[in-house]
Amino acid sequence: MTPVRLPAWTATLTWKSACFIVVMCCSLAAVLGALVHVEVTRQTVATAREKALGRLLEVSRAYEAGEPLPRGSWLDPVGLPPDLRKLAVSGRRGTVVADHRGRPTVWAAGPADGRALATTVDYGQSARTISGLDNAIIGSSLLAIGGTLLVGAFAVTRVTRRLHLTAAVARRITQGDLDARVDDPRTRTPSRHQDEVATVAAALDTMAGSLQSKLESERRFTADVAHELRTPLTGLQAASELLPEGRPTELVRERVRTMRQLTEDLLEISRLDSGSEVVESDLHQLGRLVRRVVRASGTDSEVVVVRDAHVETDRRRLERVLGNLVANAHKHGRPPVVLTVDGPVVTVRDHGDGFPEYLAAHGPQRFRSGGKGHGLGLTIAVGQAAVIGARLEFRAAEDGGGGLAVLSLPGH
Numbered sequence: 001m002t003p004v005r006l007p008a009w010t011a012t013l014t015w016k017s018a019c020f021i022v023v024m025c026c027s028l029a030a031v032l033g034a035l036v037h038v039e040v041t042r043q044t045v046a047t048a049r050e051k052a053l054g055r056l057l058e059v060s061r062a063y064e065a066g067e068p069l070p071r072g073s074w075l076d077p078v079g080l081p082p083d084l085r086k087l088a089v090s091g092r093r094g095t096v097v098a099d100h101r102g103r104p105t106v107w108a109a110g111p112a113d114g115r116a117l118a119t120t121v122d123y124g125q126s127a128r129t130i131s132g133l134d135n136a137i138i139g140s141s142l143l144a145i146g147g148t149l150l151v152g153a154f155a156v157t158r159v160t161r162r163l164h165l166t167a168a169v170a171r172r173i174t175q176g177d178l179d180a181r182v183d184d185p186r187t188r189t190p191s192r193h194q195d196e197v198a199t200v201a202a203a204l205d206t207m208a209g210s211l212q213s214k215l216e217s218e219r220r221f222t223a224d225v226a227h228e229l230r231t232p233l234t235g236l237q238a239a240s241e242l243l244p245e246g247r248p249t250e251l252v253r254e255r256v257r258t259m260r261q262l263t264e265d266l267l268e269i270s271r272l273d274s275g276s277e278v279v280e281s282d283l284h285q286l287g288r289l290v291r292r293v294v295r296a297s298g299t300d301s302e303v304v305v306v307r308d309a310h311v312e313t314d315r316r317r318l319e320r321v322l323g324n325l326v327a328n329a330h331k332h333g334r335p336p337v338v339l340t341v342d343g344p345v346v347t348v349r350d351h352g353d354g355f356p357e358y359l360a361a362h363g364p365q366r367f368r369s370g371g372k373g374h375g376l377g378l379t380i381a382v383g384q385a386a387v388i389g390a391r392l393e394f395r396a397a398e399d400g401g402g403g404l405a406v407l408s409l410p411g412h
Contacts, residue, residue: 013163017156018149025148029141033134040133044126049095052108052121056093059119063112073119080118084109088116097123162197166204173204178212181205219270229263262376269380277387279314286311286409287341293322294339299330306342311409317384318409321392322346324381325405333403344409351402355394 059073069075076085079100087094088109096107104123109116165182172180182201186194194202237256243249271277287308294301296319311318322339325348329337333350340347359378378394385392390409397404 013160014153014156018153021149021152022145025141025145029137029144033137033141036137037130037134041130044130045097048097048106048121048123048126049108052095052106052119053093055119055121056108056110056117059117060110060112063117070119072121073117075112075117076115077118080109080116081107084118085116088112088118089114159197162201166197166201169208170204173208173211178208178215181208225266227267229259230267233260233263266376269376269383279317279388281312281314281388283310283312284315284318285309286344286346289315289318290322290339290341290346293319294326297323297326299326299337300335301326301330301337301339304338304340306340308341309343311344313388313390313409317388318390321381321384321388321390321407322348324377325407328377328381329403329405346407346409348405348407349397349402351397351400353403354396354401355403359394 055070055073059070062069062073063075074080081096081098084094084096084107088111091111093108093110095109098105098107100107100120104127106121106123107118108121109118111117162184169180169182182205184198184201186192186198187202187205233256237253237260240249240253240256243252285308287303287305290305291303294303326337326339329348329350329352333352335351337348337350340349382392385407388409390407393406393408395404395406396402
């Protein structure tokens with residue numbers, strides 16, 4: 001049996017608070033209404049019984065004096081309740097609230113020579129009074145519940161609005177906006193008492209500031225290290241050119257080139273992290289640009305143009321993204337490598353083992369690679385794509401296996 005799925009709004013704090021307020025108000029109104037109803041009914045019935053017994057005393061005196069019985073008094077009347085008749089015949093007096101000729105009536109009966117002498121007192125007005133009181137209790141309870149619900153909803157909405165703001169700021173921080181702050185007014189004055197929401201907001205702002213400072217410190221450290229390495233690596237590369245030809249020399253030159261490329265990649269990542277990149281956009285034909293990237297890569301890659309498009313973008317950054325994707329496809333995948341242009345979307349596919357699960361799920365991570373390399377090429381590709389307003393996704397190819405990188409550019 002499929003469980004019933006409630007709407008999403010039933011999980012909100014506002015809805016739960018409203019339900020709690022309504023339940024508590026209804027319970028309180030029911031208890032108070034029941035107490036008032038019971039007490040008023042008890043007092044009303046007691047007054048009516050006393051009045052009926054007083055009238056019965058007058059009727060008994062008239063009966064003993066041989067005078068005619070007052071109106072509404074009888075000897076062994078037909079409508080007398082059986083229990084009250086039995087009580088009167090046994091020699092005792094009593095009263096009963098019952099209906100007589102369709103009207104609420106208080107019966108009073110007592111002994112009269114082995115028979116039942118009875119009289120009646122109209123109870124209709126008292127019954128109408130109790131009914132009116134019940135209606136007043138219900139009406140006032142509904143008004144009280146409505147008023148309490150409005151006031152409670154207003155108070156809860158103020159709290160939930162602040163919680164929504166805090167959650168929105170947390171999402172912005174998660175997406176990389178480390179300048180986002182809740183800035184709750186209650187946290188600005190240290191002497192002012194703070195509620196729980198303000199405490200959470202202050203903690204989130206403090207965490208964001210600390211995280212921003214830490215990341216900025218790490219970025220500066222990476223940039224400084226990469227910058228300081230450029231000079232000795234340049235000298236080391238020049239010195240390696242002077243070494244005699246041979247296998248050891250080739251290994252040294254290859255290592256120097258690798259370290260130099262790593263240094264340049266670290267500097268580029270530092271610039272991307274700083275958010276200070278300036279985009280120089282122009283209108284370009286995407287198919288022609290992709291073919292130029294393939295020619296510059298010197299690889300045996302195929303270009304398929306399904307539907308060409310013009311895009312307004314930074315050509316240098318787009319070429320950097322596509323060049324890194326092509327290089328990654330040849331380094332970690334297997335040929336054939338195919339670049340497909342379909343409107344403002346470019347896909348780069350290889351026929352290797354596909355991207356690692358962490359890469360498809362969370363994107364590239366620095367210094368984490370499925371094979372040779374440092375994992376910086378795809379990190380730079382994602383960063384440069386974000387700078388030009390494009391979206392880069394990594395998927396598994398559906399037919400034939402392999403990795404599929406999808407670059408979606410803003411259309412012109």
